[in-house]
Amino acid sequence: MTPAISATGLTRKYYDQVVLDDVHLAIGARTITGLLGRNGAGKTTLLRILGGQEFPSSGSVQVLGAAPAENEDVLRRLVLIREDQAYPDYQGYPNFKVSHALRAASFCYPNWDPDLASSLLEDFGLRANKAIKSLSRGQRSALGITTGLAARAEVTLFDEPYAGLDAVARQIFYDRLLADYADFPRTVLLSTHLIDEAAALFENVVVIDRGRVVLDTAADGLRGMATTVSGPVLAVNSFTEGRPVWERRGLGSQASVVIVGQISPEDRERARSLGLDLTPLSLQQLVVRASGGPPGAGSLTERTSA
């Protein structure tokens, strides 16, 4: 399968600061990928380069088979929705309304669906005749999401698109994204720090840490790959002996140890007979570990490639 998005040796420097460091990526067409990592890891810079809004310092990116920057053919098939999206000259035009922003977008994107845009506005409770300058942060995010989904662009990039949105509105975003993706499959790359609530949307996840890709894998394969074993210290030690351990914590006679690897039914039965609790690590906890994590934590990349 030809990837819809690829990066080869992509590096971006601002003066002497390296923001992206030799990034290699291949994102399959018609997949939803989560772009995860801490603040300042380089997610926004990567999305801006993929969206053609910035140039690599070295290396290259391809989107839909070509470099996106200053490439009209690629850019009209691509949408990038940023956190705190700015709207065309809204400061200069006090009467610039939501409907105007959507109309402008409809000229940019050949697959634009006005009905989808209206129904999203309705779901988000956003009036089309509202002035852009009077929108709250959450309403601006809702407008960004509406634009990003109604564009139905072959490559849809969302960079933390939901600043100021409450949990209900975020759920609307996830549900509508899945529904429209089901009807019109396209390549979606979504950066977020709300990993656990978005995790189930992703087919793949890419984790960036300090400008480098530290994990690039199928999301579902990560579930259940690490487990916290807790209970009496002797029982925990006996259960975890010989297994790769990420972290050990203890309090008095109790211990809590994170082990790597799948848990078999026999393991479960044994844990039960030892009086131990087994709790799987969530995707969020795994990503925290992959992104540097707490001191002394093992590397996720080493484990997964082993």
Next chain:
Amino acid sequence: MPQMAGLDEGGPLFAQVADRLAGEIADGGLAEGARVPSSNELAAFYRINPATAAKGINVLADDGLLEKQRGIGMFVATGARQRLLARRRAEFTERYVQPLLTEATRLGMDTDELIAMIKDTSSERGGVPV
């Protein structure tokens, strides 16, 4: 946040989707010959990626529990319910009896006490005679 309606972090979501579908077939909620929800329908219901849902369906199809009818969708295969029930019975000891005995041992209960307790509980529920 009500993500992944009813699914958990305990393992791959595709396997959980497959388990749920198998459970519905075994309980008769999805009758033999009935159309199974599409991957997109499952994805919307569980709020998961459609590719993950499709993988769950494929597990059952590869197992012969579902049959594909070209252009229409997936259907529950003949004999699927019986096969699943037989499998569940085979797993009953491991899934229910062994944990029961483990906990009973930890509490210092012997087998006779356990049997008496099961009989009592069953008659209280007016349920299955033991």
